[in-house]
Structures are given as structure tokens and as C-alpha cells.
Amino acid sequence: xxxxxxxxxxxxxxxxxxxxxxxxxxxxxxxxxxxxxxxxxxxxxxxxxxxxxxxxxxxxxxxxxxxxxxxxxxxxxxxxxxxxxxxxxxxxxxxxxxxxxxxxxxxxxxxxxxxxxxxxxxxxxxxxxxxxxxxxxxxxxxxxxxxxxxxxxxxxxxxxxxxxxxxxxxxxxxxxxxxxxxxxxxxxxxxxxxxxxxxxxxxxxxxxxxxxxxxxxxxxxxxxxxxxxxxxxxxxxxxxxxxxxxxxxxxxxxxxxxxxxxxxxxxxxxxxxxxxxxxxxxxxxxxxxxxxxxxxxxxxxxxxxxxxxxxxxxxxxxxxxxxxxxxxxxxxxxxxxxx
Ligand SMILES: Cc1cc2nc3c(=O)[nH]c(=O)nc-3n(C[C@H](O)[C@H](O)[C@H](O)COP(=O)(O)OP(=O)(O)OC[C@H]3O[C@@H](n4cnc5c(N)ncnc54)[C@H](O)[C@@H]3O)c2cc1C
Numbered sequence: 302x303x304x305x306x307x308x309x310x311x312x313x314x315x316x317x318x319x320x321x322x323x324x325x326x327x328x329x330x331x332x333x334x335x336x337x338x339x340x341x342x343x344x345x346x347x348x349x350x351x352x353x354x355x356x357x358x359x360x361x362x363x364x365x366x367x368x369x370x371x372x373x374x375x376x377x378x379x380x381x382x383x384x385x386x387x388x389x390x391x392x393x394x395x396x397x398x399x400x401x402x403x404x405x406x407x408x409x410x411x412x413x414x415x416x417x418x419x420x421x422x423x424x425x426x427x428x429x430x431x432x433x434x435x436x437x438x439x440x441x442x443x444x445x446x447x448x449x450x451x452x453x454x455x456x457x458x459x460x461x462x463x464x465x466x467x468x469x470x471x472x473x474x475x476x477x478x479x480x481x482x483x484x485x486x487x488x489x490x491x492x493x494x495x496x497x498x499x500x501x502x503x504x505x506x507x508x509x510x511x512x513x514x515x516x517x518x519x520x521x522x523x524x525x526x527x528x529x530x531x532x533x534x535x536x537x538x539x540x541x542x543x544x545x546x547x548x549x550x551x552x553x554x555x556x557x558x559x560x561x562x563x564x565x566x567x568x569x570x571x572x573x574x575x576x577x578x579x580x581x582x583x584x585x586x587x588x589x590x591x592x593x594x595x596x597x598x599x600x601x602x603x604x605x606x607x608x609x610x611x612x613x614x615x616x617x618x619x620x621x622x623x624x625x626x627x628x629x630x631x632x633x634x635x636x637x638x639x640x
Pocket of ligand 1: 569
């Protein structure tokens, strides 16, 4: 069988050899895959492994960074008694999918998905277009972090957002909690399960209901209104102190072992949004919970970009497996004419 690419080069070769010289434009058709995956985090990688194990022709595009590229250790994912670094987890998953035949284009974000009349889709990056029967969107989200020059050095080393993931690391330690609303207060109170040495800071108290701030007061948790001015950390990324520029004009330096933040999320939903996938008020995709299929036929959304995700690795891998199984059922029915 001749692939669309080799057919393209074959035509160009024949025309070059022709005695009559004229310019012919040969349309280069998009390469055809069974499944295209957007994102090589835990969700996208699981989708690639499951799809490749079904012998589906699979291609993965990734942007190069996301929630799974910070410094965290995954210590609550089964099978790693000492935990596993998020980046190592990604590398292992990519190797596993590649060994099974999945193709990868890292640092090549997808820009657009266009539905075709037959239910398949064209997926476009700056470098290429491919078509596929099913598209799995696993583009993830980012957390808004406290803002200072080197904040990226700290996320996952001594700065966290997820109590379920990282509360255990701050057992008995001093924690500076950063919030902007009732959710931040809730996070601070929940951290009492791990430590009593808590301090709360927010840039603007007027955005937090008084009754929420009163809860912190009742628990004798010190509260400050202000913004981050300076952070010291030794070794790099391991916080020792945070200096706040307080709203009242003063400065306050707080010695701390960790920072927990709850400042909101930014979903990577550009492509999904342009395609017309239904998004909730946070910008997360609404999907059928049993198949992960969105309102756009044959487009599935998995991982943290899903509206009811648990924002955990196991939830990302679970949703990806469901999506591939659902996509495969359609593929199988079409290929073997099963009703
Ligand atoms: C500090 C920290 C600690 C954590 N600790 C834990 C823990 O202990 N346990 C746990 O279970 N979970 C933990 N998590 C959460 C976990 O990392 C996420 O739940 C998980 O990464 C979600 O996987 P995902 O594949 O949905 O998204 P991501 O891991 O964010 O991957 C999405 C990928 O999509 C790519 N992408 C985005 N847009 C495009 C595009 N247009 N085209 C192509 N690719 C694109 C990105 O580059 C990215 O690589 C932690 C997260 C953080 C930040």
C-alpha cells in the first residue's frame, strides 16, 4: 500500500522527469490516523497506550508544559512506593506508548480541529495537518500561582495547591496559605488535618465574605492582607520565608516551610472552545461521564480539562481509558459492520 506522503513524492518525481515543463500544484493530503491525542500528560499518554494496544494508528501532539511538568512527586499513585517525579512519570508513559507504535510530536501544539462530513476530523498544527476518526483532547489546565519572579522554581518542591496530593508533605510544618475567596479559606481550614502552624494571606479582603474570615479568626489563624514582595528559598525552590507588602503600607516577613495556594485555574481550552465544545463556567469541558464524548461527535475530553475531574493522575488515566474504549467500539462497529 502506498501512503499519502509517498504518493505525493511519487507524483512530484514523475512530473520532474516529464519532458514538457509546467507547474502543477499537487495537493498534499493530510495523513490519516485512527486516533489523534492532544496532550502528553497522564491522560493523553494513557489514551495513547490504550489506543496503541488496540492496534489503532495513534498520533500525539503536546505543547511541552502543563500541570504534569512541575517538580512534584506523585506519591499517591499506586505502584511507586517512593513516589515518582511527574516528569519521570511522563517520560515512562511516553516510552511505553512509543514502544507500542504511537507517534509523538512534542512542542507542537494543536491549533485547530475541523469536523468533516463523515464524522472524522482534521487536526492542524503549525507544521502539519492530520485526519482521524476520533480525537481525544487531554490538554489539561494550569493553576494560578502567587506572583513573584521565580515562582516557577517552587511549584511542586515547596509550593502546592492540592491537599489530597501534598498535604502529607506539610505534616506539623509551617504553611503560608494564599487565597482570594472563600475557597482559599476552606483550603486553609482543611490543612488543619496536617498542621496547626497556618497563616493566611489574600491581596484583597473585600473579596472574601466576612463570615469566612471570621472562621480563620476563631481558629486563631493569623491573617494578612497584601501581596508577595520577596521569597527566600534554600536550596532553590524550598521556601524559607515570604515577605509581604501589606495593604496598610507595612512589610511583614513570615518564616514558612511551604506555601499552599488556591487562586483559581486556567484551562487550556482554546482548541476545544473554537470547536464549539460545551464548557462550564470555569472553562472545563462537559462530557458524557460514561464515554467522555463531548457534544461534538467523535471528540472526547479527558483528564483535568473535564468538568467533573478529580484533578488527580488516577482520574486522568481512568477517563482516558474510558474514552479510548468508547472510540474503539465505534471503530470496531464501522470496520466489521457490526450494528
Ligand atoms: C504541584 C502539583 C502537584 C501534584 N500532585 C499530584 C499528586 O501527588 N497526585 C496526583 O494524582 N495528582 C497530582 N497533581 C495533579 C496532576 O498533575 C494532574 O491531575 C495531571 O497532570 C492531569 O493530567 P492531564 O493529562 O489531564 O493534564 P496535564 O498533565 O496538564 O497535561 C496536559 C498536556 O496537554 C498539553 N497541551 C495543552 N494544550 C495543548 C494543545 N493545544 N495541543 C497539544 N497539547 C496541548 C500540555 O502541554 C500538557 O503537556 C499535581 C499537580 C501539581 C501542579
